[in-house]
Amino acid sequence: MASGNETTIVRATAEDISTIQAMVIAAYSKYVDRMGTLPAPMLANYSQLLDTEDVYVLRSAVENQVLGSIILAADEGSGGSIKVNNLVVDPSAQGRGYGRILMNYAEREALSRGLSAVSLFTNVKMVENIGMYAKLGFIETDRRIEGPYERVYFRKHLANVHR
Secondary structure (H helix, E strand, O other): OOOOOOOEEEEOOHHHHHHHHHHHHHHHHHHHHHOOOHHHHOOOOOOHHHHEEEEEEEOOOOOOEEEEEEEEEEEEEHEEEEEEEEEEOHHHHHOOOOOHHHHHHHHHHHHOOOOOOEEEEOOOOOHHHHHHHHOOOOEEEEEEEEOOOEEEEEEEEOOOOOO
């Protein structure tokens, strides 16, 4: 468990699934027209992901409200990294640094597992995300078309990051 002054990050439970799904729909709906298809996070089975990946929620410490979520998994194809499969912040809570809190958690989790990097991808049409990841120190490593998605892959090396 990670904690800050006003937030706590804990493993998601089955009771959190409907909140995560609602947050994903609210946050990703703006991309549907731009992409011409539903973003992959809107199609994910979050109940199943609880069993196969590490799903966490960011809660406000005072109200116990879910403000965001991050899904992490070992990145088998990228050796030595933890993969962020999805990071979402409730649209009503965006712009307050919660995405950075979740990303910092992913970095600490990678280091605690002995991994030296964080990897992720986003859709090329999600230009806001591409800019944000660059500001967070991620380097673009690849672009691929996978099914209906044109994805941009990123990696951030953590070798010089202190815990």
